Amino acid sequence: MTEKETPGENLQMDSDERQQVDLAQSEYSIYSCTDCSNVVLTMQDCDGGMTCHGETMERVTESKLGIRPPDIRQVLLDAFGLPKPGLDICLCVIGEGPLSPAELADRLGYAEGTVRNYLNELVEFGLIQKSQLNRESGGFVNVYHSIDLKEMREETLIAFYAWAGEAASLIEEANLTKEDYRNTEYDEGLGEVFWERFGGQTDEH
DSSP states (O other): OOTTOOHHHHHHHHHHHOBOOOGGGSSSEEEEOSSSSOEEEESSOOTTOOEETTEEOEEOOOOSSOBOOOOHHHHHHHHHOOOHHHHHHHHHHHHHOSBOHHHHHHHHTOOHHHHHHHHHHHHHHTSEEEEEEEOTTSSEEEEEEEOOHHHHHHHHHHHHHHHHHHHHHHHHHHHHHHHHHHHSOOSSOHHHHHHHHTTSOGGGO
16 A cells, blocks of 8 residues: 555445446356355356255355456466466467567567567467478578467366466465454454465555
8 A cells, every 4th residue: 555545545446346246147157055165166057057965056146245347467467477468479379370579579569589588488388389480591480379279268267267266265264264263362463363374465455
């Protein structure tokens, strides 16, 4: 929080950004077990629903908590560490590849060194592939092109669900921390105990 910001101003801004989501009309489905706290997310409304303990789970149609609508650039940055320049390069390769680093730099207006760095990361991440193209004048040049789009869709969804699972685990741990605090005597307040449990992040919140 900067000196110019006040808690009230931040609260008002966050409140304005949050909104309720119509889960009944969403492109994904969330199911909840009626016997335990298990919750499942699926991108398809499975015929017959989902099951837990051998019993049919109940589809969730509303959320009591409002959420801040996700921004695709922020999602890719948070989940995969892919900032806008990396995303620009990735999309250009997918849409117009195969392209060399020099061609990408020329089309996107980024320095070629920056493009090469992101290309290496994107190849290592598995979003694009590198191959060698023979020059008519002799020698070869490295070019970059997309992997199979069906494979990319599946792999990125799996990776995102893994990230979302880690985030869900943090939320569950946070709830357990609050429950533990209420059941145990602490000299410190909940805020101190909470952020200490999660790596001393008080300066960031």
